[in-house]
Amino acid sequence: MSENVPTLSDVAAHAGVSLATASRALNGSARTVNPALQERVLASASALGYSANVQAQAVARGTTNVVALVVGDIADPYFASIASGVVRVADERGLIVTITATGLYAGAASVEREQAALTALRGQRPRAVVLAGSRVVGAEPPTTGRERVAVVGSGAPGLRTVSVDNTGGAARLAHELRSLGYADFAVIAGPEELVTVRDRVDGFRSVAGEVPVEHAEFSRDGGRRAMSALLASGARPECVFAVSDVMAIGAMAALREAGIRPGEDIAVAGFDDIPLVADVTPALTSVALPLADIGARALELALSDDGGTEDAAPVAAEVRLRASTPRR
Amino acid sequence: MSENVPTLSDVAAHAGVSLATASRALNGSARTVNPALQERVLASASALGYSANVQAQAVARGTTNVVALVVGDIADPYFASIASGVVRVADERGLIVTITATGLYAGAASVEREQAALTALRGQRPRAVVLAGSRVVGAEPPTTGRERVAVVGSGAPGLRTVSVDNTGGAARLAHELRSLGYADFAVIAGPEELVTVRDRVDGFRSVAGEVPVEHAEFSRDGGRRAMSALLASGARPECVFAVSDVMAIGAMAALREAGIRPGEDIAVAGFDDIPLVADVTPALTSVALPLADIGARALELALSDDGGTEDAAPVAAEVRLRASTPRR
DNA sequence: CTGAAAGCGCTAACAT
DNA sequence: ATGTTAGCGCTTTCAG
Numbered sequence A, B: 001m002s003e004n005v006p007t008l009s010d011v012a013a014h015a016g017v018s019l020a021t022a023s024r025a026l027n028g029s030a031r032t033v034n035p036a037l038q039e040r041v042l043a044s045a046s047a048l049g050y051s052a053n054v055q056a057q058a059v060a061r062g063t064t065n066v067v068a069l070v071v072g073d074i075a076d077p078y079f080a081s082i083a084s085g086v087v088r089v090a091d092e093r094g095l096i097v098t099i100t101a102t103g104l105y106a107g108a109a110s111v112e113r114e115q116a117a118l119t120a121l122r123g124q125r126p127r128a129v130v131l132a133g134s135r136v137v138g139a140e141p142p143t144t145g146r147e148r149v150a151v152v153g154s155g156a157p158g159l160r161t162v163s164v165d166n167t168g169g170a171a172r173l174a175h176e177l178r179s180l181g182y183a184d185f186a187v188i189a190g191p192e193e194l195v196t197v198r199d200r201v202d203g204f205r206s207v208a209g210e211v212p213v214e215h216a217e218f219s220r221d222g223g224r225r226a227m228s229a230l231l232a233s234g235a236r237p238e239c240v241f242a243v244s245d246v247m248a249i250g251a252m253a254a255l256r257e258a259g260i261r262p263g264e265d266i267a268v269a270g271f272d273d274i275p276l277v278a279d280v281t282p283a284l285t286s287v288a289l290p291l292a293d294i295g296a297r298a299l300e301l302a303l304s305d306d307g308g309t310e311d312a313a314p315v316a317a318e319v320r321l322r323a324s325t326p327r328r
Numbered sequence C: 001c002t003g004a005a006a007g008c009g010c011t012a013a014c015a016t
Numbered sequence D: 001a002t003g004t005t006a007g008c009g010c011t012t013t014c015a016g
Helices: A008-016 A019-026 A035-048 A054-061 A077-092 A107-122 A164-177 A194-207 A220-234 A245-257 A291-303 B008-015 B019-026 B035-048 B054-061 B075-094 B105-122 B166-179 B195-208 B220-232 B245-257 B291-303
Strands: A066-071 A097-102 A128-131 A149-155 A161-162 A185-189 A213-215 A239-242 A267-270 A286-288 A318-320 B066-071 B097-101 B128-131 B148-153 B159-165 B185-187 B213-214 B239-242 B267-269 B286-288 B318-319
Touching: A008 A035, A019 A035, A035 B019, A054 B054, A066 A077, A066 A245, A066 A291, A077 A097, A077 A245, A077 A291, A077 B075, A077 B097, A077 B267, A097 A107, A097 B075, A097 B159, A107 A128, A107 B286, A149 A291, A161 A291, A164 A194, A164 A220, A164 A239, A164 A267, A164 A318, A185 A220, A185 A245, A185 B105, A194 B097, A213 B267, A220 A239, A220 B291, A239 A245, A245 A267, B008 B019, B019 B035, B035 B267, B066 B075, B066 B105, B075 B097, B075 B245, B075 B291, B097 B105, B105 B128, B128 B291, B148 B291, B159 B291, B166 B195, B166 B267, B166 B286, B166 B318, B185 B195, B185 B220, B185 B245, B213 B220, B220 B239, B239 B245, B245 B267
Parallel strands: A066 A097, A066 A128, A128 A149, A149 A161, A185 A213, A185 A239, A239 A267, B066 B097, B066 B128, B128 B148, B148 B159, B185 B213, B185 B239, B239 B267
Antiparallel strands: A097 B097, A286 A318, B286 B318
């Protein structure tokens, strides 16, 4: 009793027209079709419960309506926010989003995983691909076929990039923190191979000077571990800058475990301004990035026709001071 | 200079073999192929940078390797966690996951959007679809073609369901809260049409009795608004149960805005135990759901061969008491 | 405006 | 074991 899915020929037969006419009636072909026939075909289609096989359409047309999104970890609020922007514009344009997670590995593993993901993606012949996974310093820009790809964050020459002003944002944050009276800093960072990490650290240091940096995984636990390590080494900075909010939250947890009150004994600042960051206590000072918009923009950029690698102006990163860094 | 993507025939020609042999060499066909030829074909393939067109494969094979995921909003940590589980098992099995967002609307809008999403999905001929968007009370189970679908949360007869013990979890939460000394409750809920919402409210009430319920959107802002409304109406419960953590966090914000200390003046509890919930202050009491596992399980269930609608045992929901509901 | 027929890139009988 | 040849479901010339 294999309920066979109706095909276009079924519809054509049912409506008593040719395959070609059925096709033209059901999709916005350039050709027009007699309204009466149009009507009949539509009726038959819905009578049979027809729905076009997009794969077949893709093969016939030689072009898909798939856009691929590559993220580190979709459960991470940073990527999830970007993804929501991508999904929104894709839905608006009737495109299908496929999603691949590379995991947030360091070094070679990361490059490999990203390359593997891209290779797999090529088979999908996506109209566009948005790479939101952090790229590795010095790594070759991921090779893609001829598909349009846009990268979020740390661009690469030759790839369309929604560049984020990581360096400037971190620098401004450092500046604001100094204005608040902080002079003694430490930095908690993700894997140092990641361009984003490097940029944020560099930006911060450009203002704060040669502050100690502790690296760990790019996660809440990484933040916790890095903070613990810092404390274990005897460091007692006035203020800790974590290169991502997720790490900052881990750092706060580590402080509490050590009996240190974040925001009071040691100030904490993060980066990204993910949702909920204003809801932790003390509310976390952060550098806001319009993540969903960035995702939306990345897809639009990837999809856009103008050939060039025209990086639009970098997305501004805005410092948001909150209770975790009180005036000192 | 349109770099034409190499096709299988190109590879076959380059290797001097037939299309069929090339196909068999490059994919794990049942047939085997002479190692020498195999070698040649593989070499040609990589020389030309060939990568199989999955769409064409799908058409030829009559089956895709796409699984579709329908969520309310991918930026919501609840859905994002589920998605990460789905993506994980899909990646393991070499499946592509496509993602559609319905938005978290109430009532008719929700049903419509979900149906629209499903209709669009049918065109993809997915191997399986996982529905994580909350279903509406009394609505027809979403009609799907013959594709395997699994629903997360509030099941529907006839659909494979990873059922979550929302009712029991909420009931146990109420019980624990009473044990802590709370007697006077209020509930902050999402749209009352959602089955999940109804179940959690019912479960809570089954133990706590006829407590007042304030409905709002299923979001942080909804939680904030609902809490404000409650306060404006003069309510001063000892403890507020928000049917989701995201709403609970909004409720806490509303309390603070009103000069009320969450956890001290009014206790707050949530549901889902999303990441970071332990990091807000006071740490939020919640009912833990293994979201990523639920996603993984849903996909496995949708994919599974055994025909039936065998709902596995409901996923246990575990109460996690934290500082937001101190002993009273 | 409509229909017949040739593909799209690949797989799977069916020969050989 | 390899090659030939129909298709898969759809679009799109190209004729009528």
